[in-house]
Amino acid sequence: MLRKQTLEGAQPVRGSSDPAGSPSVADTPAEASRTAHLSARNVRIEYRAPSESASDVTLAVDNANLELQRSDFVCVVGPSGCGKTTFLNAVAGFLPIHGGSLELDGRDIPGPGPDRAMVFQQASLLPWRKVIDNVTYGLELGRTTKKKQARERARDLLDLVGLSGFADRYPAQLSGGMQQRVNLARALAVDPALLLLDEPFASIDAQTRETMQAELLRVCAARDVTALFVTHDITEAAFLADRVCVFSPRPGHIVREVVVPFERPRDQRLRRSPEFLALVDEIAETLYGGSDPTAGEVIH
Numbered sequence: 009m010l011r012k013q014t015l016e017g018a019q020p021v022r023g024s025s026d027p028a029g030s031p032s033v034a035d036t037p038a039e040a041s042r043t044a045h046l047s048a049r050n051v052r053i054e055y056r057a058p059s060e061s062a063s064d065v066t067l068a069v070d071n072a073n074l075e076l077q078r079s080d081f082v083c084v085v086g087p088s089g090c091g092k093t094t095f096l097n098a099v100a101g102f103l104p105i106h107g108g109s110l111e112l113d114g115r116d117i118p119g120p121g122p123d124r125a126m127v128f129q130q131a132s133l134l135p136w137r138k139v140i141d142n143v144t145y146g147l148e149l150g151r152t153t154k155k156k157q158a159r160e161r162a163r164d165l166l167d168l169v170g171l172s173g174f175a176d177r178y179p180a181q182l183s184g185g186m187q188q189r190v191n192l193a194r195a196l197a198v199d200p201a202l203l204l205l206d207e208p209f210a211s212i213d214a215q216t217r218e219t220m221q222a223e224l225l226r227v228c229a230a231r232d233v234t235a236l237f238v239t240h241d242i243t244e245a246a247f248l249a250d251r252v253c254v255f256s257p258r259p260g261h262i263v264r265e266v267v268v269p270f271e272r273p274r275d276q277r278l279r280r281s282p283e284f285l286a287l288v289d290e291i292a293e294t295l296y297g298g299s300d301p302t303a304g305e306v307i308h
């Protein structure tokens with residue numbers, strides 16, 4: 009259900025009607041307006057069973073506060089069931105909020121839109137479409153990009169995610185990691201202002217995952233993407249993010265934001281540095297330490 013909404017919500021944004029053709033995705037300087045500013049203030053999200061009796065209400069997120077500036081890469085970690093996916097789905101516009109405010113570039117989020125794209129844990133590709141046709145799918149739904157331009161754009165993105173030789177394969181002919189790269193290329197094809205990722209590498213083996221993380225950083229830098237990334241993996245969060253937001257147990261709210269001070273571009277050696285390991289420890293302490301630290305505190 010949600011996946012269907014994502015695909016249908018995906019439409020081309022800027023650059024797609026460029027008369028000179030689709031820009032080279034890797035080399036084009038990003039337009040400042042393509043990235044987004046997200047503001048969540050005291051967000052509350054409930055699930056209500058159809059009967060709507062008080063006992064059928066699950067309070068998933070309460071009092072969540074988060075600011076994403078343009079081009080930020082923010083990771084969210086937290087215990088299972090604390091409301092991370094719920095929060096992400098509200099930002100995507102799949103779920104309404106029941107309190108507080110949730111704004112993208114100063115406007116309420118009324119529903120799914122072409123300014124946001126989601127990458128899920130499992131690659132959600134259309135099995136009957138070739139890889140390249142999966143990548144162009146969102147552009148086809150938008151109907152403002154000519155087929156030739158859409159395919160050029162898709163080829164650029166497949167190149168960017170390291171799959172240039174696989175455009176004419178079907179998803180079943182790819183490994184899980186490769187499918188997830190196609191998923192990423194498909195999300196980027198619509199040029200989203202905000203990229204939402206819900207444990208996108210969780211089902212990928214550890215070695216491929218590290219490669220994918222580095223690739224994601226490279227892609228995000230090339231596209232100047234604003235990203236909100238949910239993960240259970242603290243090391244992944246520390247490697248990717250500008251800031252790591254730690255959610256409390258349900259109802260979820262952000263108990264601490266940890267600023268990640270490492271310069272970009274980051275490479276795999278960072279993971280072995282004492283500073284990195286100390287930061288991972290610090291986040292783990294917040295997450296598993298037991299106590300609920302002061303809400304909203306930022307540590308540097």
Ligand SMILES: Nc1ncnc2c1ncn2[C@@H]1O[C@H](COP(=O)(O)OP(=O)(O)OP(=O)(O)O)[C@@H](O)[C@H]1O
Nearest residue numbers: 055066068086087088089090091092093094095258
């Ligand atoms: N469709 C739904 N209807 C009712 N309750 C739901 C629904 N989806 C999630 N919940 C409940 O909301 C709470 C938060 O769920 P959510 O999926 O957001 O957690 P999460 O932090 O993403 O967990 P995980 O790390 O395991 O993915 C949980 O208690 C869950 O049972």
Ligand SMILES: [Mg+2]
Nearest residue numbers: 092093094206
């Ligand atoms: Mg989840």
